[in-house]
Amino acid sequence: MKTTRTISGHSLPLNVLFVMLNLVGLALTTMGFHDHFEAQKMLFVSLGIVLMLFSAVALIFFKGKLMIATVSRVIVGSLFIVSGLIKANDPVGFSYKLEEYFEDGALAYRIKEWFGAPGFSLEYFIQHALLLSVIICIAEIVLGVLVIIGGKMRLVSWLLVIMMLFFTFLTWHTSTCDAKTKFVDRDTYSLEIAKEAQLADMKIEEAKTNKDVKILSRNSEEVVVEELKSPQCVTDCGCFGDAMKGSIGRSLTPKESLWKDIVLLYLVIWIFAAQKLIQPNNVRQNWIYVPISLILVSGLSWVFNWYFPILFSVVAILAALWVYRIRNRFIGNHYGSALMVTLLCGVFIWYVLHYDPLRDYRPYAVGNYLPDLARDGKPGKYQSLLVYKNLQTGEKREYDSSSKEFMNSKIWEKTKEWKYLEMINKEIVPTKLPSIDTAQFNPSRSVRFLTADELQLDVVKKQLKNRKVTGLRLLDNITKEKTEIPEIEYNVESYPKDTYTVLDTIEVESPDFIDVSIRDFLFKAPEVIVAISKNLKEFDISHLTELKTLAKAAQKAGVPFVLVVGSSDNEIEAFKKKYDFHVPVFINDGVELKAISRANPALLVLRYGRVKGKYTGNSLPEFNWIQTNLLKK
Known part of the structure; x- marks a missing residue:
């Protein structure tokens, strides 16, 4: 029996x-x-x-193996659901992190080193990063639900182990990556593709003076280049997206992320070891395990200051149990449960892809006061330490040269026993960078590319007026030509008195004034509407008519409307001309624009530097609504 x-x-x-x-x-x-x-x-x-x-x-x-496996199931399942939902809340942001890993000098360099395969590359997956992001998010949530209800545990336990080994490898790579090391990389440039042919020519020239670059082969079709490169180290694994930074003020360090995955892997191993003992939950077990899981989900939701995971977990778990309990021949099983949870995840991800994350953890979220976030950084504290090595034991000791311990040790005199190695700066309190880096967020435009659209803004006019400095009008006594220069540039060596005569003092344009910035204007303006496009080439033209209507209504009401893009001046002028969209346009770093919104285009409504509204192209409001509900409050 x-x-x-x-x-x-x-x-x-x-x-x-x-x-x-x-x-x-x-x-x-x-x-x-x-x-x-x-x-x-x-x-x-x-x-x-x-x-x-x-x-x-x-x-x-x-x-007691079944007991610890059960405890592990509840912990792992709850964490998987919340972790998966946080990434699913911003799948585009997670895809950016995957793209970082797929860069040739990132994760691929490990394979190049370990297997002696300098031509190996993961760059092919960059174009599929969003799809992979969605698959990973859904897989986490589905596995989290199944492991809690005990569905298909043999398959689930294998998938959990595989996923955790993958995640642990990623975080190990992140925590041990050393940008100072070198690895051998091999690239093949096709001469039939203009861009690659240009790069090949550059590498051929570089190889003449750089010993790290070597031309392996060259023919009429391609050039093969072998090069010593430094790894591209990813500093943040993206395990919880922007959620941890936006909720507790910082992300996990690479080392903390690694240990988080090691702990989860350990718990998953217990589940794997007990897979043959685990049966689908009966009704009594569900009344115990599910509430405990929801308590854990609630705790994690509190940490991340987002309570949607509680609602989603309740719906997903109950839906999975309901499908399983109907005992239908085709879907009344745990495969049907997995399908139901997948559909729920799909609906959620479809929504956030069309209307931005449900919970915005980024600095530019609605309600945030941008000037405060631009100055919330804190300098770190560091201690200079002298490092000595014991010549017999190899032990290393660190001393603060100003401490009593160092002075009393007289270690510098014990040259036969101790050897001085180096001075290091040890981090005591880590530096906290501001939430908004003003070097990255600085919408501006070169003076020489300003058009009538930009010149209509008072902030631009004021800056152009203030760029005047005291200058001199000089007469070349030989050619009789007049020259105007800033006074600060005048000296007798460059402009000898027997050759040049100073005619009068005038106002000239400052040579140091080359860009007009509207960052401070956006931080202080009583009201301003900002359209965002991280790349004009990817601009969703289907929303342009709505933006034009909104811009005209704003200009008529005297509300400044600007477009901030991550494209070049030439692309801006071509876009304006092609689509007859004449609004003030300023340029900003595209990476920062991705942080403002994943959509292209997007819209920000600012009032005295506070984000009053934020919309994607799929949810653009009318100007009258903006004026009534956002700008008059």
């Missing part, structure tokens, strides 16, 4: 104790490897590993 394994094992109280000890050991081990607990590292790690090993053996002996 087949015996049914229960969560109690041989002893419910003992197994509960062993599970708690195992989780405490896991927590202590993780804490021991955190920089904050560096002084207690040996104690925490030693105690943590001992507790984990002891409790793991005890759980196996007392048949």
